[in-house]
Amino acid sequence: xxxxxxxxxxxxxxxxxxxxxxxxxxxxxxxxxxxxxxxxxxxxxxxxxxxxxxxxxxxxxxxxxxxxxxxxxxxxxxxxxxxxxxxxxxxxxxxxxxxxxxxxxxxxxxxxxxxxxxxxxxxxxxxxxxxxxxxxxxxxxxxxxxxxxxxxxxxxxxxxxxxxxxxxxxxxxxxxxxxxxxxxxxxxxxxxxxxxxxxxxxxxxxxxxxxxxxxxxxxxxxxxxxxxxxxxxxxxxxxxxxxxxxxxxxxxxxxxxxxxxxxxxxxxxxxxxxxxxxxxxxxxxxxxxxxxxxxxxxxxxxxxxxxxxxxxxxxxxxxxxxxxxxxxxxxxxxxxxxxxxxxxxxxxxxxxxxxxxxxxxxxxxxxxxxxxxxxxxxxxxxxxxxxxxxxxxxx
Amino acid sequence: xxxxxxxxxxxxxxxxxxxxxxxxxxxxxxxxxxxxxxxxxxxxxxxxxxxxxxxxxxxxxxxxxxxx
Numbered sequence: 001x002x003x004x005x006x007x008x009x010x011x012x013x014x015x016x017x018x019x020x021x022x023x024x025x026x027x028x029x030x031x032x033x034x035x036x037x038x039x040x041x042x043x044x045x046x047x048x049x050x051x052x053x054x055x056x057x058x059x060x061x062x063x064x065x066x067x068x069x070x071x072x073x074x075x076x077x078x079x080x081x082x083x084x085x086x087x088x089x090x091x092x093x094x095x096x097x098x099x100x101x102x103x104x105x106x107x108x109x110x111x112x113x114x115x116x117x118x119x120x121x122x123x124x125x126x127x128x129x130x131x132x133x134x135x136x137x138x139x140x141x142x143x144x145x146x147x148x149x150x151x152x153x154x155x156x157x158x159x160x161x162x163x164x165x166x167x168x169x170x171x172x173x174x175x176x177x178x179x180x181x182x183x184x185x186x187x188x189x190x191x192x193x194x195x196x197x198x199x200x201x202x203x204x205x206x207x208x209x210x211x212x213x214x215x216x217x218x219x220x221x222x223x224x225x226x227x228x229x230x231x232x233x234x235x236x237x238x239x240x241x242x243x244x245x246x247x248x249x250x251x252x253x254x255x256x257x258x259x260x261x262x263x264x265x266x267x268x269x270x271x272x273x274x275x276x277x278x279x280x281x282x283x284x285x286x287x288x289x290x291x292x293x294x295x296x297x298x299x300x301x302x303x304x305x306x307x308x309x310x311x312x313x314x315x316x317x318x319x320x321x322x323x324x325x326x327x328x329x330x331x332x333x334x335x336x337x338x339x340x341x342x343x344x345x346x347x348x349x350x351x352x353x354x355x356x357x358x359x360x361x362x363x364x365x366x367x368x369x370x371x372x373x374x375x376x377x378x379x380x381x382x383x384x385x386x387x388x389x390x391x392x393x394x395x
Numbered sequence: 396x397x398x399x400x401x402x403x404x405x406x407x408x409x410x411x412x413x414x415x416x417x418x419x420x421x422x423x424x425x426x427x428x429x430x431x432x433x434x435x436x437x438x439x440x441x442x443x444x445x446x447x448x449x450x451x452x453x454x455x456x457x458x459x460x461x462x463x
Contacts, residue, residue, distance in 0.1 A: 172404075173404075174404065175402035175403060175404035175405055175454075176402060309403065309404040310403035310404060310406070311403070311406060311407070311408050311425055311426075311427040312403065312423065312425070312427050313403075315425040315427075316425070344423050344424075344429070348401075348403060348427070348429075349403050350402075350403050350404045
């Protein structure tokens with residue numbers, strides 16, 4: 001695992017305010033952000049509706065709707081999903097490590113407003129866990145706050161897999177589709193969201209709807225955290241206003257020209273810059289490496305990350321690895337088989353892992369069409385540089 | 396009206412559903428069911444219920460479709 005990357009800010013620093021000096025302890029946190037206000041459930045509901053706050057874990061589900069779906073009483077827990085199992089993303093562990101009190105303000109404020117006795121924080125890495133445990137000791141929240149380290153596997157970060165792990169079960173998604181707001185922690189109503197969402201809630205609670213909307217898009221105001229990586233001069237986490245053009249981000253980070261991956265290993269390759277649209281990961285591939293070779297390595301990793309529960313995911317992703325290997329070596333049947341297998345996978349699993357992997361690979365075949373032709377004609381002549389990191393190395 | 400649902404964590408690709416309900420279910424190259432994704436008609440109801448009961452892995456369900 002890479003250690004923390006650099007942070008930078010375009011426009012207002014909100015979530016990243018003060019972190020350029022390092023981790024914000026309780027004192028520094030209060031100096032930077034001020035004391036958190038005491039809000040009611042109705043306050044949170046109104047605020048989230050007013051600014052259209054969406055979950056920042058990738059699914060972009062409206063927070064106001066999640067709140068409205070909870071019963072009036074009997075909310076068991078507020079769960080902070082800090083698993084961030086997407087290997088390219090660093091933003092959540094950056095918040096947990098550098099701004100733990102902002103995340104805790106968001107989670108405990110909401111837990112109090114909802115009358116939930118438990119705040120549970122699921123993290124994947126020791127550094128985040130330690131930062132959060134230290135922060136909890138510096139506070140006096142009068143809530144049962146617990147930090148749990150869950151397994152570092154792609155699908156272990158899925159919301160229901162996290163709940164299962166927190167209950168002491170296996171960190172895999174269950175086969176039945178249930179909503180955490182109805183049947184969450186120990187089958188009781190639970191508010192679960194991603195780390196950045198809670199930090200945004202803490203900012204929103206302090207600024208109010210009008211202050212929060214002073215930057216960013218009018219339809220989805222505020223700021224967002226982006227992880228920028230790959231063939232760029234300044235990799236790291238950037239806080240920007242929402243709606244910032246992708247071009248600006250790439251220029252700011254000093255990206256080499258070449259293909260761009262948006263949204264990580266469940267995301268998609270771009271043939272031309274598009275609006276960011278809620279994606280939080282931007283990777284520039286550059287032009288020195290073999291794109292299909294890079295994609296092949298990620299395909300191997302995605303296949304190995306399957307929890308092994310669902311047949312179409314297990315067999316489908318393994319077949320795709322084989323298809324891409326043959327394609328790399330110029331076998332046109334690899335391409336045909338890949339197209340067929342990509343059509344067979346989406347929507348046929350307990351979680352979105354097969355869908356995300358298929359999206360990543362489908363867009364690769366579209367965007368790297370020229371490279372596919374070169375490989376079918378004998379190879380592209382470029383080495384695989386490993387611009388796309390694969391946790392645990394290449395098999 | 397109702398719809399077939401598969402618990403993918405249970406399904407082991409026995410294939411009985413495709414045998415009993417060929418009009419609504421086919422099998423992919425690994426032997427796992429591919430649902431045609433449409434409503435089960437009233438006429439297919441008995442066959443669909445039979446397929447649900449026959450699944451050795453208890454992975455098939457027939458759910459009333461309620462639009463949430």
